[in-house]
Amino acid sequence: MKKILIPIAIFFTFISCQEKFPVLDSWGSANYNLVNQDGEKVIFPHALKGKVSLVTYIFTNCPDICPLTTNNMRLIQERMKKEGINHVDLYSISFDPEVDTPPVLKKFAEMRDLNLSNWQFLTGDKKEIDDLIHQIGVFAVRGDSTVFEDGKTIYYYIHTDRISLVDKEGKIRKNYPGSTTNIDEVINDLKDFNE
Amino acid sequence: MKRILISVLALFLITACGTEKKEEMKTEAPAAIEQTSTNLEITNGWIRPSAKGTNTAFFFDAVNGTDMDDTLLTVESDIAEVVQVHETYQADKGMMGMREVKGVAIPKDSTVNFKPRGLHIMLIKLKHDVKTGEEYKLKLNFAKKGSLEITAPVKDMLTKQTMGEHKH
Numbered sequence: 114m115k116k117i118l119i120p121i122a123i124f125f126t127f128i129s130c131q132e133k134f135p136v137l138d139s140w141g142s143a144n145y146n147l148v149n150q151d152g153e154k155v156i157f158p159h160a161l162k163g164k165v166s167l168v169t170y171i172f173t174n175c176p177d178i179c180p181l182t183t184n185n186m187r188l189i190q191e192r193m194k195k196e197g198i199n200h201v202d203l204y205s206i207s208f209d210p211e212v213d214t215p216p217v218l219k220k221f222a223e224m225r226d227l228n229l230s231n232w233q234f235l236t237g238d239k240k241e242i243d244d245l246i247h248q249i250g251v252f253a254v255r256g257d258s259t260v261f262e263d264g265k266t267i268y269y270y271i272h273t274d275r276i277s278l279v280d281k282e283g284k285i286r287k288n289y290p291g292s293t294t295n296i297d298e299v300i301n302d303l304k305d306f307n308e
Numbered sequence: 309m310k311r312i313l314i315s316v317l318a319l320f321l322i323t324a325c326g327t328e329k330k331e332e333m334k335t336e337a338p339a340a341i342e343q344t345s346t347n348l349e350i351t352n353g354w355i356r357p358s359a360k361g362t363n364t365a366f367f368f369d370a371v372n373g374t375d376m377d378d379t380l381l382t383v384e385s386d387i388a389e390v391v392q393v394h395e396t397y398q399a400d401k402g403m404m405g406m407r408e409v410k411g412v413a414i415p416k417d418s419t420v421n422f423k424p425r426g427l428h429i430m431l432i433k434l435k436h437d438v439k440t441g442e443e444y445k446l447k448l449n450f451a452k453k454g455s456l457e458i459t460a461p462v463k464d465m466l467t468k469q470t471m472g473e474h475k476h
Binding site: 180 | 359364365389390392402407425430431433439464
């Protein structure tokens with residue numbers, strides 16, 4: 114009897130974890146050539162494999178939602194450190210790569226005094242970024258704009274507000290509302306999730 | 309023996325993935341503002357830090373303690389090339405957007421919160437870095453009150469999100 118129940122318990126444990134963190138989406142076999150805030154090449158999502166990741170999608174000209182999401186990532190990072198969670202890396206991907214060059218992303222992080230020890234800001238070729246975000250159902254559409262005297266235009270995006278929990282295989286297992294993320298919920302999930 | 313094993317199995321399954329904690333999102337109600345004023349005032353103003361050439365936002369509470377409705381028309385600031393009144397809104401498919409609004413009603417005997425995820429003053433294309441700890445002057449132009457000059461500090465991100473509301 115005992116011999117039967119133990120495999121059943123293991124099986125149901127696996128199933129119940131799958132139910133809590135089901136695979137929602139993935140980048141499939143695709144890889145994208147990105148660069149981080151220091152101009153270093155990052156093959157995404159290949160670079161994520163082997164660690165759990167939190168990934169968010171932002172643009173630095175965003176005055177409201179993206180700073181809130183970025184702040185939530187920072188709060189999560191601080192709680193992770195406090196609670197000894199060290200199996201998770203953070204990534205912020207810009208969907209406005211024409212503006213968000215590596216120096217712009219670096220300055221964005223510096224102005225907010227962000228700890229980049231396990232957090233990278235990523236950008237790249239526009240088509241590459243568009244393909245990357247569309248693959249997992251993240252949208253960023255140009256909305257209002259401001260035209261300056263010198264003819265330059267700043268675009269404001271209507272965009273998905275999301276932080277994704279990504280497993281060690283690069284598959285998305287849960288999405289949180291980026292700017293209103295419940296930090297406690299994320300921390301509890303990270304304590305449970307190390308796949 | 310069978311009953312014990314089944315109970316142990318059930319308990320194991322419940323706790324296998326950790327306890328599902330259904331905690332409410334931590335939000336704080338805006339600080340209560342005693343409307344003892346008989347004037348139209350700007351309180352709790354603050355600006356988010358941001359780098360030269362980028363955008364940021366100015367937030368505040370507009371407290372109208374008078375018996376007259378008023379309207380915020382425009383805002384002026386020397387630190388940005390363009391200043392606009394904006395609102396953040398929820399679009400389709402859970403997307404968030406932002407748009408310019410022409411004038412914001414500040415009804416009599418009420419407080420209108422310009423807050424994250426809501427109304428805000430957009431400071432576009434900053435002329436220099438705007439750093440935490442600094443202070444900047446802004447001029448708010450109302451239809452009836454005229455101009456109000458205030459000084460707002462640059463503050464780092466909130467440690468907790470505040471979700472203001474429009475009170476009457």
